[in-house]
Each structure stands twice: as C-alpha cells, then as structure tokens.
Amino acid sequence: MELLQLHNVSLWRNSTIILKNINLTVNTGDQWAVLGPNGSGKSFLMNIIATLVFPSDGQVVIAGETLGEVNVWDVRKHIGIVSDYLQTHYPQETMVAEVVASGFFSSMGLYQELSPAMEQKALTILQSLELAHYAQTPFGKLSYGEQKRVLIGRALVYDPDILILDEPCNGLDIKTREEFLQQLTMLIKTGKHIIYVTHHVDEIMPWINRVLLLNNGQCMYAGTKNILLNEGVISKVMGCSVGIFQHNSRIFSYVK
C-alpha cells in the first residue's frame, strides 16, 4: 500500500530552485534514509512531506489524499516530524507531558485545553519511551538526547504511519547516538515507517531498506540500499572521495 507519494515536487525560494522534480513513493514496509550533504535540500523536502511547506510545483499524496485538495490538519495526522529546529525553538519551561501533548495541535508550547483522552495518550507515550518519570520536568532540564526522544513522543500522538527524523543524531555523543539508534528499532516493531535524514552513512541502520540520495536539490537515486556500497555514487553525492566498508550489517564511510 502506498503511504506517501511525491510527483515531480519542486520548490523555489527567491528565484532559487531548492528542490527539483523529486519523485518518491513510500510503501508499507519501507524504511527510508535520505542522504545528502549540508544544504542539499533534505530539510525542505521533509517539511514538504510533513505538510509544513507547500511545494511550488508537483503533487504530494498522503494516505491517498492530495495535498491542497483536503484539510491539511487531517492529512498532517499521518506524518510526524522531529527536527533540530523544533528542538532549539521549543519553549524550555514547558513540562515534558505538555510537550508531548502539544503534538495534538502542532504547536511549540501548549496553549490549548487538553481532553482527558489527550492527557492519557501523552502519558502512555511517555511510558512507552521510558520517559514517564520526566512528565512534570521542564523540557529545558533534559539532556539533548532525552529532548529528542520527548519530541519523538510529540510526533507520535496521532499514531502516524510515517515518522520523519531529520538528522536526529546531530549533537549526540557516540554512546548516546548508538543507544538512540537502537531504540528506533522498537518504533519499527510497532509498525512505524521511518524516513531517516542524515549526512552520515554510519547512521543508516540495518532495518533501513530504501535510500534517497539528494545533491543540490536533485534526487540522484531512490531505491534499494545496496547503492550505499557504491563508492563512486556516494562520492558524487557527498562531493568528495568517499570510501565505504561494512561491519556488523552496518555501513561506514571515510574520506579517501
């Protein structure tokens, strides 16, 4: 089943083309990684998929509904997103339980009344992420990695089909990064489809089975992840001479 389709999506800003003719289909069972260097357009592409930015051209179809033809709030429920922007701009004094509940309103901070069902859902999510003990702690008091997990909770309130993680491991030390990546496996087991955005090949976990390579706003490849073993292609995408090796079903890169 097709959960998401992009047809020839393009985005312009101030007469600059940021994304050019992007096509992407996310089917049930797909776990995507989006790999590209800084400035390649990854975050804009994710914000389009999350219905936060409307494309200049092309079509976005989410759960069979075409963006622009339906109420965006209904479509948005199918997609959750966690980004650095959200983390750095989120009001620090908000209690963790409220941060999660703010996902119901797509807001940064909580400004609306919660129904008992919403409160309960936020707590259930915190429990599943093993963060329930922080429910009444201000967001700003948590570590960087814990904040990231709380924001995943915020993205899960509507049980979306797709969870976008835009460079979630930026700012994490190697141990915390590994723990974080392992915890994502749990989300896959609950049936989530992840779109994992990164500029590090090393973060592409074994459960990822599809890769989109982005360079300068253009899709250079979208398909199975065997492409990651092609040093020539990865070098072209990343803009330098990259070597690749495999270890424990993971793929690692280095500059030659």
Ligand SMILES: Nc1ncnc2c1ncn2[C@@H]1O[C@H](COP(=O)(O)OP(=O)(O)O)[C@@H](O)[C@H]1O
């Ligand atoms: N308002 C704007 N006008 C023109 N270009 C912009 C604007 N905002 C961002 N950009 C450019 O868009 C490109 C893509 O940005 P982004 O999606 O954040 O890249 P990534 O997430 O891959 O690092 C960058 O090269 C950035 O400089």
Ligand SMILES: [Mg+2]
């Ligand atoms: Mg980005």
